[in-house]
Every structure is written in structure tokens, then in C-alpha cells.
Amino acid sequence: xxxxxxxxxxxxxxxxxxxxxxxxxxxxxxxxxxxxxxxxxxxxxxxxxxxxxxxxxxxxxxxxxxxxxxxxxxxxxxxxxxxxxxxxxxxxxxxxxxxxxxxxxxxxxxxxxxxxxxxxxxxxxxxxxxxxxxxxxxxxxxxxxxxxxxxxxxxxxxxxxxxxxxxxxxxxxxxxxxxxxxxxxxxxxxxxxxxxxxxxxxxxxxxxxxxxxxxxxxxxxxxxxxxxxxxxxxxxxxxxxxxxxxxxxxxxxxxxxxxxxxxxxxxxxxxxxxxxxxxx
Amino acid sequence: xxxxxxxxxxxxxxxxxxxxxxxxxxxxxxxxxxxxxxxxxxxxxxxxxxxxxxxxxxxxxxxxxxxxxxxxxxxxxxxxxxxxxxxxxxxxxxxxxxxxxxxxxxxxxxxxxxxxxxxx
Numbered sequence: 001x002x003x004x005x006x007x008x009x010x011x012x013x014x015x016x017x018x019x020x021x022x023x024x025x026x027x028x029x030x031x032x033x034x035x036x037x038x039x040x041x042x043x044x045x046x047x048x049x050x051x052x053x054x055x056x057x058x059x060x061x062x063x064x065x066x067x068x069x070x071x072x073x074x075x076x077x078x079x080x081x082x083x084x085x086x087x088x089x090x091x092x093x094x095x096x097x098x099x100x101x102x103x104x105x106x107x108x109x110x111x112x113x114x115x116x117x118x119x120x121x122x123x124x125x126x127x128x129x130x131x132x133x134x135x136x137x138x139x140x141x142x143x144x145x146x147x148x149x150x151x152x153x154x155x156x157x158x159x160x161x162x163x164x165x166x167x168x169x170x171x172x173x174x175x176x177x178x179x180x181x182x183x184x185x186x187x188x189x190x191x192x193x194x195x196x197x198x199x200x201x202x203x204x205x206x207x208x209x210x211x212x213x214x215x216x217x218x219x220x221x222x223x224x225x226x227x228x229x230x231x232x233x234x235x236x237x238x239x240x241x242x243x244x245x246x247x248x249x250x251x252x253x254x255x256x257x258x259x260x261x262x263x264x265x266x267x268x269x270x271x272x273x274x275x276x277x278x279x280x
Numbered sequence: 281x282x283x284x285x286x287x288x289x290x291x292x293x294x295x296x297x298x299x300x301x302x303x304x305x306x307x308x309x310x311x312x313x314x315x316x317x318x319x320x321x322x323x324x325x326x327x328x329x330x331x332x333x334x335x336x337x338x339x340x341x342x343x344x345x346x347x348x349x350x351x352x353x354x355x356x357x358x359x360x361x362x363x364x365x366x367x368x369x370x371x372x373x374x375x376x377x378x379x380x381x382x383x384x385x386x387x388x389x390x391x392x393x394x395x396x397x398x399x400x
Contacts, residue, residue: 029327031325167323170323171320171323174316174319174320174323174324174325174326175316175320177319177325177326195289195323195324195325195328196323196324196325197325198325198327214325214328215327215328215331218288218290223286224286253287253288253291254286254287254288255286255287255288255289255292256288256289
């Protein structure tokens, strides 16, 4: 669905390239978790994917079309929820009437349902600028999901959401996801989204450190208390004793601990790369 | 981190369905929620739930009727009990016995403890 090939990009040449010869493939039917440290380039990658930034070289294709052309067929099938955004001084009703026509599959019924999931009630006359940051985010996400675009990209969607809303957000993603859609969620809040991901992509300064399915992670790496003789890739001290990310043997399968996976990948990228590139 | 927290999610979901079958919330030849329904309900990725259903189907706990979805196998209860028994013997029991040994509980004491427990 998305083919990112040989991207090179910098905001300022003096500080070098943020991306250099960066390539990545994203397929329909998956919810991707895009993880990376601060400044790793997650948001920049998202802006490059949505045609908001122009690469110095290389290209991003969505369904074979360069996103930078911002063709109507691309833009009407792609929705971005940025980390921070302003909404105009309008009622929700007015906002929808102006913006929904750009999205042929927008459904008012869906939006009402998603507002309900977020417990935002059905008042379309609510003034967008009068909402709190968390409420604005929920209303905007309800609109985003209701556009029914095949591609939905969200930058830190759970930032600013209260505790019940995080669960509501997961419900929204699992309700709306289907085999012809692709969602990409960039985040630091790994605990919020771990269970809804199909695929995890960890990037760091132009490099894709890990790009694999959650099922693959489960079969290759175990996250558990350490035992004698273990050769852990990453160790974390805990009140229960040392926990670790250990190569999985003999069909051992544990719940993926995304935080540990992320730390393991950044601390020991070679070992992770070797573990995940060997044939199973 | 206890044993349950540590299990792969798709297996935790399988346990949850197993619990529902044992408690009678899901009945023999009764319909199991669709992959998407359950995914939305428990806020877990649909492919993970699909994996759970594959696993349950392979172990004969549920079966599929083309186009109609998944149903509880008539012998699901016995199969779940057997598989849980095996799991207990291989996993938790080993840990439990290790703990008994570490604090020096004798087989005779253990027998007495278990008898008292059953008599409660």
C-alpha cells in the first residue's frame, strides 16, 4: 500500500540528513506501531508519507502514486491526525459540512457512533474552540475514523487523552480496522497500544532497526523473569527480580513487552537484527 | 509478573474462551463471537483473535461452519480440562514443587495439606 524508497530528507543541510536512503514497505490489513526516540524522525516520516514535506530524493508511493503530487484520489483516501492541531472557530456540524465532502466514504452515522464510544454525546452544535485539548482530540479522531479512508495515520493519538479514553481509542481502532485498511500509530505510549498492533516498526535516524509482525516477535523473543543459563538480549531490574528479553526456545511464547522490545532494540540493535533475520 | 500476565495474548484470549465454556457462558454447539466482535470487545488486534481461533480450532475446542462462523465443539469441556491439566503439570506445578522443596515441605506434609484443603 505504501512504498517508501530511498528517502533522503533534511530540515537544514548544515545539520546533516534526518533521513538518508530510507526505505520501508507498509501493507494493507495491518495496524503499524511506529516507535522511535525523540528526534528519531517519526513525525517527519509521517509528514513525508502524507505529502506535507518533500524529500530531497527518493519517493513515497501510495497505491503506486507519488503522495507528493497530492492527487485527489490519494488525499481522499488518506487521513492524518497530527499530534497537535488547531480546530477552527466553528460548530462540529459546520466543520463536518465543510470537510466531509473531501472524503467520499465519510459516514455521519459512523461519526455519531464513534462520538458515542468516546462518550462525547451527540451534540453537533458543540463549538470546537470551546473544547478541552482531550475533547478536541476525541472529536477530531471521531471525524477521522468516520472518513473511512483506507489509510489512517495518527501521531501520538493517546497523548492528552484521559484514562478511560485510551481504552475507548483502542476500541475505535479495533472496531474500524479491516483487511483493506492500513493504520499507522506513532507513539511513545507503548502500553496504550501494545495489544492493538499487528506490526511494530522501530526507527532511529534513517535506520529501520526492527520491522516485523507481533506474532513474529512472540515466536522469536520471550519477555519474562530470567532463569539460570539464559542469554538475554536485554535485562531490566524489577521488584520481582531481573526480567529480560530472551531468545525464545522450544515454542516458548510470552506476551510481547513493547517497552522492553524497544529498549532491547535501541541498546542492542545488532543482536536484535541477527535474531530477527535468521530463518525460522 | 505472574504466569498469566506473561502468556502470549492469543493464549490469554484462548483461556478466556475456555473459562466461558467451562462456566457454561458458551454452550456446546453454541456460536462463538466473530473475530471482529471479540476484537472490538476486548480491544485487541483482530489478527491476534484470529490466531486464538486457529489455535482453538486446532485443539478441537471450536469448529467452523463455512460462512456461519465458529461454534463450540460438543466435547470442548473435556478437551479444555485435559489441556489445562497438562499445562498445570508442565508449568505451574513444576514451579510450585520447586518452592515446596526450597522450604522443606515433605511429601507427607503435602499430602496432609492437600487433604485438608479438599475437606474444607
